[in-house]
Amino acid sequence: MSEAAAAAATKSWINGDESARQMLGRAQASRPSLSLPAPLHRIPLRAGNVVEIAGPSPSAKTQLLIQTAVSCILPKERNGVHYGGLGHSVLFVDLDCRFDVLRLVEMLRHRIVQVNGCSCTADDEEILKLSMRQFSYIRCYDSCELLAALKTLHHRLEKEKESNGIGGHLLMIDSIGAFHWVDRASTSLPLGGKNRKYLSLQNVLEVVVEDLRKLMSAHPMLVIVTKATIVGTTGNDFRRNYKRWPSAGTFDASSELEGLREPYFREYMPPIWQSFVTHRILVRGSDDHIAMPKSQENNTAYVSEWLLPRLNFLDKFVVRNAGVFLVS
Amino acid sequence: MASLKRLETEFPILDPDFQSFCALRGIFTVQDFLIRDLQSLVADAEQQPSSERFMQAINQVLYVIDGLHQPWLNGVDLMEDAQKNKHVLSTGCEGMDFLLRGGLRRGQVTELAGPSSSGKTQMQPRVLQEVMNSILCHSVYDIFSMFDVLHCLESKLKYQVMCRGDNDERLIIIDSISSLITPILGSSGSQGRALMVSAMSLLKKLAHEYNLAVLVTNHTVGGDGGIPKPALGESWKTLPHVRLLLSRDCGSNTYQVSLLKHPSIASGKAAKFIIND
Numbered sequence: 001m002s003e004a005a006a007a008a009a010t011k012s013w014i015n016g017d018e019s020a021r022q023m024l025g026r027a028q029a030s031r032p033s034l035s036l037p038a039p040l041h042r043i044p045l046r047a048g049n050v051v052e053i054a055g056p057s058p059s060a061k062t063q064l065l066i067q068t069a070v071s072c073i074l075p076k077e078r079n080g081v082h083y084g085g086l087g088h089s090v091l092f093v094d095l096d097c098r099f100d101v102l103r104l105v106e107m108l109r110h111r112i113v114q115v116n117g118c119s120c121t122a123d124d125e126e127i128l129k130l131s132m133r134q135f136s137y138i139r140c141y142d143s144c145e146l147l148a149a150l151k152t153l154h155h156r157l158e159k160e161k162e163s164n165g166i167g168g169h170l171l172m173i174d175s176i177g178a179f180h181w182v183d184r185a186s187t188s189l190p191l192g193g194k195n196r197k198y199l200s201l202q203n204v205l206e207v208v209v210e211d212l213r214k215l216m217s218a219h220p221m222l223v224i225v226t227k228a229t230i231v232g233t234t235g236n237d238f239r240r241n242y243k244r245w246p247s248a249g250t251f252d253a254s255s256e257l258e259g260l261r262e263p264y265f266r267e268y269m270p271p272i273w274q275s276f277v278t279h280r281i282l283v284r285g286s287d288d289h290i291a292m293p294k295s296q297e298n299n300t301a302y303v304s305e306w307l308l309p310r311l312n313f314l315d316k317f318v319v320r321n322a323g324v325f326l327v328s
Numbered sequence: 329m330a331s332l333k334r335l336e337t338e339f340p341i342l343d344p345d346f347q348s349f350c351a352l353r354g355i356f357t358v359q360d361f362l363i364r365d366l367q368s369l370v371a372d373a374e375q376q377p378s379s380e381r382f383m384q385a386i387n388q389v390l391y392v393i394d395g396l397h398q399p400w401l402n403g404v405d406l407m408e409d410a411q412k413n414k415h416v417l418s419t420g421c422e423g424m425d426f427l428l429r430g431g432l433r434r435g436q437v438t439e440l441a442g443p444s445s446s447g448k449t450q451m452q453p454r455v456l457q458e459v460m461n462s463i464l465c466h467s468v469y470d471i472f473s474m475f476d477v478l479h480c481l482e483s484k485l486k487y488q489v490m491c492r493g494d495n496d497e498r499l500i501i502i503d504s505i506s507s508l509i510t511p512i513l514g515s516s517g518s519q520g521r522a523l524m525v526s527a528m529s530l531l532k533k534l535a536h537e538y539n540l541a542v543l544v545t546n547h548t549v550g551g552d553g554g555i556p557k558p559a560l561g562e563s564w565k566t567l568p569h570v571r572l573l574l575s576r577d578c579g580s581n582t583y584q585v586s587l588l589k590h591p592s593i594a595s596g597k598a599a600k601f602i603i604n605d
Contacts, residue, residue, distance in 0.1 A: 056562070056565075057562075057565040057566045057589070058565070058588070058589045058595060062591070073403075096566060097529070097532045097533070097536065098436075098532070098569050098591060099591070100410075100436075100569075100591035100592050101403070101406045101407055101410050102407075102410050102411075102592060103591055103592035104403075105407055106592065129404055131403075132402070132403030132404045132406075132407055133402060133403060133404055134403070135402070135403030135406075136400050136401070136402060136403070137400070137401045137402075137403065137406050138397065138398055138399070138400045138401065139398045139536070140397065140398065141398070141529050141530075141532075141533055142529070144329075144359065144362060144396065145396060145397040145398060146397075147362040147363065148362060148393045148394070148396040148397040149397040149398075149400075151362065151366060151390065151393055152390060152393055152394045152397070155390070156400070175566070177566075178525070178566070179525070181518045181521040181522045181524075181525050181563060182522045182525050182526055184518040184522065185517075185518040185519045185521070185522035186522075196354040196355075196356065196360060197354065197360070197363050197364070198363075199359065199363060203363055204363070207362070207363055207364075207365070210365055211366075214367065228565075228566045229562075230562050230563040230565075230566060300594065300595065300596050319594060320594075
């Protein structure tokens with residue numbers, strides 16, 4: 001290279017391709033942060049993040065997913081009415097096979113009626129159908145089906161991109177530990193052939209993580225995963241859940257402080273999954289009953305705690321017919 | 329899982345060249361394909377002399393893989409299916425029906441846990457009375473015979489749907505699933521839990537695809553403070569759709585059922601009812 005060309009090349013390298021402001025502007029435009037309902041609202045989340053909601057059963061994890069799905073599939077604005085949704089499509093991968101679509105419809109209807117008031121039911125139905133069309137659902141009964149679904153998801157999304165244009169996606173998986181025991185117990189029979197891998201827990205999760213990474217790089221996507229803490233819990237959570245019975249004894253006033261201590265569940269997902277997750281929330285039932293002034297029921301409150309990044313306070317929320325609400 | 333060799337008869341593009349290309353990378357069956365990194369395989373294939381044919385063959389295998397998972401359902405279809413097919417079956421007991429907003433829902437697995445002589449088995453004839461179809465009874469003594477019975481049932485239901493478009497069966501009752509699972513649940517080793525998860529997976533599949541309600545009973549063990557809790561451990565809690573805990577007031581006919589878990593009703597509610605013989 002001649003001296004002048006070398007000097008020009010060095011100069012352009014020093015000057016850079018774009019300024020920091022331009023880069024931030026570009027990043028904000030292509031992967032904007034999504035405003036999600038509580039308690040996911042504490043940290044700005046954007047496409048490319050992987051959020052794990054962990055908790056014992058039952059702790060309203062699926063309700064949180066459904067609430068987030070409702071906020072996502074509602075359009076931002078339609079016929080001049082502002083619904084405040086994101087208008088993104090939601091891909092729901094149900095590994096637990098316990099999803100109740102009527103609950104999603106109930107929550108969606110509440111939101112729509114809240115915005116529209118009690119009039120225009122034909123409009124309501126139209127918005128409901130429009131939102132539900134943004135919701136895609138698949139069940140997987142074992143790991144092979146999950147792997148097959150993830151491998152073919154890319155093509156499906158490509159086809160959608162061609163017909164509908166680029167839109168954001170939210171991928172929800174409920175729950176990632178569903179096949180943990182089955183995969184752990186699958187025996188490793190010696191397979192013929194040198195490089196053959198068998199369907200073990202480690203291998204399956206490696207492939208899942210790889211496929212999710214590729215999907216996220218090809219299509220802007222936020223991934224939210226629930227995980228039931230099925231291994232190694234102590235008796236503490238039982239005491240919490242059973243205090244709700246009418247014949248039970250006194251409440252435990254110190255239960256609130258337990259949230260600030262180390263979580264009592266054991267992590268059973270292999271390190272490859274743990275390093276893939278970028279955000280982590282822990283939810284569990286709390287001992288307090290929140291007495292609602294207008295209804296006769298005592299709703300159980302749940303407590304959520306952000307573990308990654310660590311926030312040192314707890315959010316308390318209740319689940320009502322209309323959805324998940326923060327109680328401060 | 330089909331081997332590539334067997335698939336060659338159906339899809340001639342998977343010729344022996346492609347099979348040996350795959351065999352070098354340890355891929356002999358479709359399952360091996362699933363567990364491999366697709367992108368590196370495609371990159372490898374592009375460097376081969378007959379890269380176009382290999383790419384076509386890979387796409388063909390992906391097409392086969394697309395048939396291996398359940399179909400993606402749109403929210404609207406899901407909603408219509410739930411409204412059309414997934415009705416409730418009354419339990420015959422008003423208190424329980426009120427608690428469950430109608431009764432046992434088809435497509436869901438309901439667990440009824442309670443200590444012995446808490447009315448679990450007495451509940452069941454009431455459920456059955458509401459079912460107008462013939463009652464088939466199978467005695468099973470271990471979990472493997474239960475799998476056999478369920479697989480036979482699955483073939484029968486598939487056949488019925490294929491011939492008539494609908495199946496007669498409405499309800500499966502397993503009394504008690506805990507007696508089948510407890511002997512195989514050891515504290516270490518995952519075989520027992522794996523069988524439990526697979527059994528429930530099969531039940532949920534049957535419930536959803538053939539619109540059946542499934543009722544399983546469970547016994548209780550002592551928990552903290554002497555309050556009984558359902559057996560089968562922590563992993564079991566994530567498996568059924570609806571979980572009910574039954575208890576009986578001493579020496580009387582009054583039973584209390586409380587809702588531990590439900591996909592759309594707040595847990596913690598309870599109902600009392602009386603069973604007169």
